[in-house]
Amino acid sequence: MIVPAGRRSFLKHFVRNENGSVLIEVLITAPVLLFFTIGILEFGNIFWQRHQLATGVRDAARYWSRCQVAGFTSSCSPDIARNIAFYGNPAGTGGLRVPGWNTAAELVLTPATRAALPSSSGGYSEVRAAGNVDYQPSPLLGMLEIGTINLSYTHVERYIGW
Numbered sequence: 804m805i806v807p808a809g810r811r812s813f814l815k816h817f818v819r820n821e822n823g824s825v826l827i828e829v830l831i832t833a834p835v836l837l838f839f840t841i842g843i844l845e846f847g848n849i850f851w852q853r854h855q856l857a858t859g860v861r862d863a864a865r866y867w868s869r870c871q872v873a874g875f876t877s878s879c880s881p882d883i884a885r886n887i888a889f890y891g892n893p894a895g896t897g898g899l900r901v902p903g904w905n906t907a908a909e910l911v912l913t914p915a916t917r918a919a920l921p922s923s924s925g926g927y928s929e930v931r932a933a934g935n936v937d938y939q940p941s942p943l944l945g946m947l948e949i950g951t952i953n954l955s956y957t958h959v960e961r962y963i964g965w
Contacts, residue, residue: 845944849952855900856934857956860910863888864932867912868960870920879917885910888934901954904936920962928962 863884870879886895889905899905913931914920920930935955 841943845941848941849938849954852901852936852938853954853956856904856936856954857958859888859891859900859904860932860934860956861958862891863910863912863934864930864958864960867920867932868930868962869964870917871964881912881915881917884912884932888932901936902939904934909936910934920964930960930962931957932960933957 866887867879867881867884882895883893885907886893888910889895889899890897891900911931911933913933920928933955934957935953938952938954940949940952
């Protein structure tokens, strides 16, 4: 193919001109940097939500392990333990620690009832709390359709009563 002289000089000028090189470099690197930035923020959010889940489960187990069965009238209940886990306070007010984590099935306390707790703290007994929740992704991660990410945590406390 024969290129006319006018176009030949235009092509030489285009190849030698460096004015657009910065634009081309930005167009190549910006999507890569944006992808890594979104990934870092999303994984940070996953780790933060798992940390909040672990904190709630530990708090519920700590409360439940200190419930006294005999001796004096106690207001311990699994509902209060769940409120402490989900909201961070016994009343169950305020925002959730982890978005979407607020159903009783997502926090399992063992033993499940106050009556099943040991009657004395003389022997070694333990209280177990296990929590799980499906991660609520950001819209950007949701567009990738990765699937459900399940966060879970289990904590065991020695039963000591109050």
